[in-house]
Amino acid sequence: MTATAETTAGSRGSQPPVPDGAVTVTVKIRRFNPEFDDEPRWDSFDIPALPSDRVLNLLHYIKWYVDGTLTFRRSCAHGICGSDAMRINGVNRLACKVLLKDLLQKGDKQTTITIEPIKGLPVNKDLLVDMEPFFEAFRAVKPYLVTYGNEPTRERIQSVADRERFDDTTKCILCACCTTSCPVYWTEGSYFGPAAIVNAHRFIFDSRDEGAEERLDILNDIDGVWRCRTTFNCTDACPRGIQVTKAIQEVKRALLFKRV
Amino acid sequence: MSLALDKPRQPRRPAARRSNGELYSWLFMRLSGLLLVVLVLGHLFIMNILDGGVHKINFGFVAGRWASPFWQFWDLAMLWLAQIHGGNGLRTVINDYARKDSTRFWLKMLLYVSMVLIISLGTFVIFTFDPNISN
Numbered sequence: 001m002t003a004t005a006e007t008t009a010g011s012r013g014s015q016p017p018v019p020d021g022a023v024t025v026t027v028k029i030r031r032f033n034p035e036f037d038d039e040p041r042w043d044s045f046d047i048p049a050l051p052s053d054r055v056l057n058l059l060h061y062i063k064w065y066v067d068g069t070l071t072f073r074r075s076c077a078h079g080i081c082g083s084d085a086m087r088i089n090g091v092n093r094l095a096c097k098v099l100l101k102d103l104l105q106k107g108d109k110q111t112t113i114t115i116e117p118i119k120g121l122p123v124n125k126d127l128l129v130d131m132e133p134f135f136e137a138f139r140a141v142k143p144y145l146v147t148y149g150n151e152p153t154r155e156r157i158q159s160v161a162d163r164e165r166f167d168d169t170t171k172c173i174l175c176a177c178c179t180t181s182c183p184v185y186w187t188e189g190s191y192f193g194p195a196a197i198v199n200a201h202r203f204i205f206d207s208r209d210e211g212a213e214e215r216l217d218i219l220n221d222i223d224g225v226w227r228c229r230t231t232f233n234c235t236d237a238c239p240r241g242i243q244v245t246k247a248i249q250e251v252k253r254a255l256l257f258k259r260v
Numbered sequence: 261m262s263l264a265l266d267k268p269r270q271p272r273r274p275a276a277r278r279s280n281g282e283l284y285s286w287l288f289m290r291l292s293g294l295l296l297v298v299l300v301l302g303h304l305f306i307m308n309i310l311d312g313g314v315h316k317i318n319f320g321f322v323a324g325r326w327a328s329p330f331w332q333f334w335d336l337a338m339l340w341l342a343q344i345h346g347g348n349g350l351r352t353v354i355n356d357y358a359r360k361d362s363t364r365f366w367l368k369m370l371l372y373v374s375m376v377l378i379i380s381l382g383t384f385v386i387f388t389f390d391p392n393i394s395n
Contacts, residue, residue, distance in 0.1 A: 187356050226282040227356075255283055 011068035022048040023111070025100065027058050029070070030116040031126045040123070043067075044112075051101035055088055055113065059095060059127075072127035079239060082175030086127050087116040092177040092237040118180035134176045137192045141200035141218055146211025162207040169202040169247050171240040178234035178244050184227050191227045192219065194234035194244045201247040204260060212260050216251070225251050285348055292345040299338045323391035332386055339382040347375040 024046055032040040045062050056077055063070045074084040077096045084095040089103065095115075105111045121129040172195065179185050179193035200219055204212045219225045225248055234244035254260050308314050325331040350371050358364035 184356055187359075220280065220283060222282050222355075224282070226286045227352075252286070256287065 009068055010063060010065035012064040015065040018048040019050060022050055023104070025049050025058070025104075026110060026112040027062065028112055028114045029062075029126070030114075031070070032117075032123050033069070033125055049100055051099070051104060053100045054096050055093075055098045055100065055103075055115070056084055056095040058100070058113070059115070070127075071125045080173065082173035082239075085118050085175040085177045085180070085239075087114075087118055089114055092118055092181040094175060094177070094239045097239050118176055120180045120182075120186045121176070131176060134179055134193065134195065135174075137179075137196040138174065138199055141192065141196050141215055142211055143196075143199040143203065145203065145206075145209055146214065147208070148210050156208040158207055165207075166202050166205040168242050169198045169205075171242050172198050172202070173240060174199075175239060177237040177239055178242075181233040181237040183231060183233065184229060188227070190223045192223055192225075194228075194248065197225055197228075197248050197251055198242060198244055201251055204251065204254065212254075216255055216260075219251055220255050225255065228252075289345060289348060292341045296338070296341050296345060299334065299341065303334070303338060323389070326386065326389050327391065336383065336386050339386070340379060343375050343379050343382075347371055 027045045027047060029043050029045070030040050031037075031043050045066055047058060047061050047066065049058055049061070056074055059070065059072055059074075063072075072084065072086070072095075074096065075081040076083070079094055079097045082094070085092060086095055087093075088095065088098055100113075103111060103113055115127065117123050117127045117129050121131065121133060123129050174195060176195060178198070179195045182191070182194055184191050185193045197219060200215045203209045204215050228245070228248045230245055230249070232245050234248075235242075235246070238244055307317060326335075351368060354364055354367045354371065358367055
């Protein structure tokens, strides 16, 4: 094992010089190390940061220069890959899309930013959760093109109007912000969750797809769309601005009137 | 514990049951809710506001109302709809919040038994009410 449990050193050595215009903010992180902790604990870090920084920059600063054991996911760091979904000040956001200047307290008051792992999924370590239950629900709705009969020799043509019907739900990046903001998902993990329904919606309303009936059958189940209580947490959480609750309601309507 | 990657493509969810039960229960909640708005607000208005309000209610008033099949039907519809609407709502709450299968089962049993009891008792009273009772 090369990693050390030492909590006073970052992975990139000594701290860089503090830039002009930096403010000191307190970052309070809910941490859990399965090797040592029985219960999650809160750790606070006072670090210098620029108002133009993103929350991800603060996490990088802590990991690189203060505490190298801090664990979180991130990949592209530009709001495309959907790796760094976390609960920032109580709401699900992508750490790479939240600017510090939007979280700063007015006047000279000290700013505290709380960061927790997304809720409803098992925590592996610190902000890193096991996404498998989330992806299992995603796979269960057949999120791929289903067609029958012979393959056409040309591409499958679609009108602009037909494409428009599911345009909103094509934006999903599977970050799990919506699903892990849903109170029904927190208490009852067998619910498919908003993200799975959004990805089912993307194919159900696609004129080229022929699997709508199968997916609607799956979502008509006790763990499907009827569990949705329209609390709109998902719509509020989505970093891509997808109207998640509206998509769920459209699936309900398709089931109700047996018409896609 | 078996290896998590044992059969990665194995579906872990049971196949869809292809029943419309949840759809009908969802639809029932909307329709009965609309009806209950009329029935309950009408009931409250008649009982508490019209003709001197709550002070007019006595045995004779109730007996007079239930002499008419219209009010019998009104009260019967209110009883059944409110019980099933509220019971179905509680069922979803239990489904959402009970953590153990056994807790979920027994809470639901308690709910169903209480629903059946109250619905049968109320229906029994509405249909067998005797205004000439002497004690």
